[in-house]
Amino acid sequence: MIKQISIFVTNKPGQIVKISDALSKENINIRAMCVADTQDFGIIRLIVSDPQKAKEAISSNKCIVRITNVVGIKIPDKPGSTKQSLELLSINGINIDYMYAFVTRSKDYAYFVMRVEDPESAEKILEESGVELITQEEIENL
Amino acid sequence: MYLGESAEKAGIDTKKLPLRIGIFGAEPWTEEMRQSIEKSLNIKAYDIYGLTEICGPGVAFECAEQKGMHVNEDHFIIEIIDPETGEHVPDGTKGEIVFSSITKKAFPLLRFRTKDIGVITHEKCACGRTFVRMSKPLGRVDDMLIVRGVNLFPSQIETVLLKENQSPNYQIIVDRSGSLDSIEVDIEMKEENFSDKPSDIIKTEKTLENKFKSALGIKPKVKLVSPDTIPRSEGKAVRIIDKRHVYENK
Numbered sequence: 001m002i003k004q005i006s007i008f009v010t011n012k013p014g015q016i017v018k019i020s021d022a023l024s025k026e027n028i029n030i031r032a033m034c035v036a037d038t039q040d041f042g043i044i045r046l047i048v049s050d051p052q053k054a055k056e057a058i059s060s061n062k063c064i065v066r067i068t069n070v071v072g073i074k075i076p077d078k079p080g081s082t083k084q085s086l087e088l089l090s091i092n093g094i095n096i097d098y099m100y101a102f103v104t105r106s107k108d109y110a111y112f113v114m115r116v117e118d119p120e121s122a123e124k125i126l127e128e129s130g131v132e133l134i135t136q137e138e139i140e141n142l
Numbered sequence: 143m144y145l146g147e148s149a150e151k152a153g154i155d156t157k158k159l160p161l162r163i164g165i166f167g168a169e170p171w172t173e174e175m176r177q178s179i180e181k182s183l184n185i186k187a188y189d190i191y192g193l194t195e196i197c198g199p200g201v202a203f204e205c206a207e208q209k210g211m212h213v214n215e216d217h218f219i220i221e222i223i224d225p226e227t228g229e230h231v232p233d234g235t236k237g238e239i240v241f242s243s244i245t246k247k248a249f250p251l252l253r254f255r256t257k258d259i260g261v262i263t264h265e266k267c268a269c270g271r272t273f274v275r276m277s278k279p280l281g282r283v284d285d286m287l288i289v290r291g292v293n294l295f296p297s298q299i300e301t302v303l304l305k306e307n308q309s310p311n312y313q314i315i316v317d318r319s320g321s322l323d324s325i326e327v328d329i330e331m332k333e334e335n336f337s338d339k340p341s342d343i344i345k346t347e348k349t350l351e352n353k354f355k356s357a358l359g360i361k362p363k364v365k366l367v368s369p370d371t372i373p374r375s376e377g378k379a380v381r382i383i384d385k386r387h388v389y390e391n392k
Contacts, residue, residue: 006338008331010368038340040365045338062370064336097339115338 001119002072002136003051007044008064011037019044022057026050031142032102032113045100047072047113049140069119072134073126077103077110085131089116092125104142143175143321146182156184165190167199169288170279170388176208189278195254196241202276207268210275217245220274221253222262225283233263238283239276257283281389285382289316290323292359296381299327302357306350308332313372314362317385325362327354330369 009015016035023030032047048054051067058065075081089096099114111134116122123133149156161183166176167190179187191211192199201218202211213220222237223230231237239256258279266272287294296314303310311330316323329350337343347364355361372379 006336008336008338008343008366008368010371036338036340038344041340041343041367043338043340043343063368064331064333066333066336066338068338 001069001123002047002113002134002139004068004070004113004115005046005048005051005054005058006066006068007046007058009042009044011040011042015042016044018061019046019058019063022061023048023054026053026057028054028057031104031139032100032111034098034100034113036098045098045113047102047139049142051136068115070113070115071119071122071126072139073112073114074109074132074134075112077108081110082112085112085126088125088129088131089122094118094122094125143179143182146179147321150182156182159184161185163188165199165203167192168291172388191276191279193241193256193258195251196243197246201241205267205269205271209267210263210277212267212271212273212275213262215273218243220262220276222260223255225255225259233265234261236261236280239279255283257286259283279389287314287316287382287384289325290360294325294358294360298358299354302350302353303329306353307335308350309369311369311372311379313379313381313383315383315385323386325360326365327362328365328367328372330372331366335366 007019009019020030029049030046031049034045036043036045046054055065055067073085075085086096094116097115097117099112102111102113104111114122127133146156162185164179164183164185164187166179166187171189176187176189179185186206186208188204188208189211190199190204191202193201196218200214202213202220204211219242221230221240221242222235223240225238236259239258239260241254241256242252243250259281260279261277263275265275267275285296287296299312299314300310303312309330309332313328315326315328317326318324327350335346343366347366350364351361354364374380
């Protein structure tokens with residue numbers, strides 16, 4: 001299981017700049033980012049090298065931050081592997097609230113982050129079928 | 143104004159209607175709005191002043207000159223006072239409007255402080271009447287707002303926020319889009335209320351809109367905002383932004 005930080009922001013220019021500035025001052029690296037937006041507000045979701053430190057840095061800038069547990073998987077970077085791994089969840093009736101993908105310097109793998117109601121059981125299902133999970137430690141060392 | 147716009151949309155020529163006069167009260171309106179109403183409905187628009195505690199509408203009314211409202215002095219005594227000291231202020235000076243009723247048999251009121259700010263003049267009017275004339279209300283002594291004819295106090299908003307476990311840092315934004323007042327309440331998000339799913343936040347906003355509707359009688363738009371959004375003045379959030387400019391301060 002990996003830790004994601006979610007930040008509530010008003011929909012106006014400069015919000016992501018402010019957050020990334022707070023992170024850079026603490027020497028925190030952003031591994032993945034996903035922005036959900038509505039007309040009036042946005043939610044920025046980040047996977048970072050040090051979630052706890054990131055939360056403190058962003059909170060001190062008067063932002064609302066929350067750490068949530070999400071499932072991270074690592075799949076072969078080739079056609080068909082997304083379907084294969086996600087099918088396992090749908091067969092078992094697990095709904096994905098949202099997900100996003102990212103790539104790293106590694107040419108062999110693609111990474112997914114997904115938020116589900118019950119991350120423990122989702123991880124169990126994936127792991128039993130041989131899907132590689134990403135650990136928090138791995139994120140820190142990416 | 144809404145009627146005028148609707149008539150135009152429906153293709154009704156208001157010049158052909160038998161309407162002559164309209165009486166408008168219950169909420170502040172400006173000279174510009176008078177001109178717009180008179181033009182679009184092809185009528186003379188007169189201002190009326192009244193308040194529920196005294197007798198409702200009919201305390202003071204404009205004559206054909208449209209230069210201030212004649213107070214019906216055979217029924218009511220008007221005084222203008224300095225709200226701080228309670229002393230009378232001279233004609234032409236702004237102060238709190240105070241009424242006493244003379245002829246009411248039930249629920250008489252002596253020196254009832256309206257919390258409305260206005261000025262009066264005892265000068266004889268061109269229409270010939272000598273009853274004292276009062277200006278339109280020029281503001282409020284307290285923080286009451288009148289939106290779509292509904293009286294609204296920020297404390298009512300605060301009660302709802304407290305009950306719903308929301309932040310006490312909020313801001314009321316009143317505006318006028320077209321001919322209708324709009325009201326928006328921005329509330330700072332509390333960390334414990336934050337869900338990272340947008341649908342949850344929108345649901346909370348809708349719930350709050352309905353709670354306000356039942357507490358206030360009008361439904362505002364509710365926006366949850368991040369904690370740095372609401373401007374502070376001397377450490378306290380600025381509570382009300384009224385973009386309508388309904389009080390003409392001369």
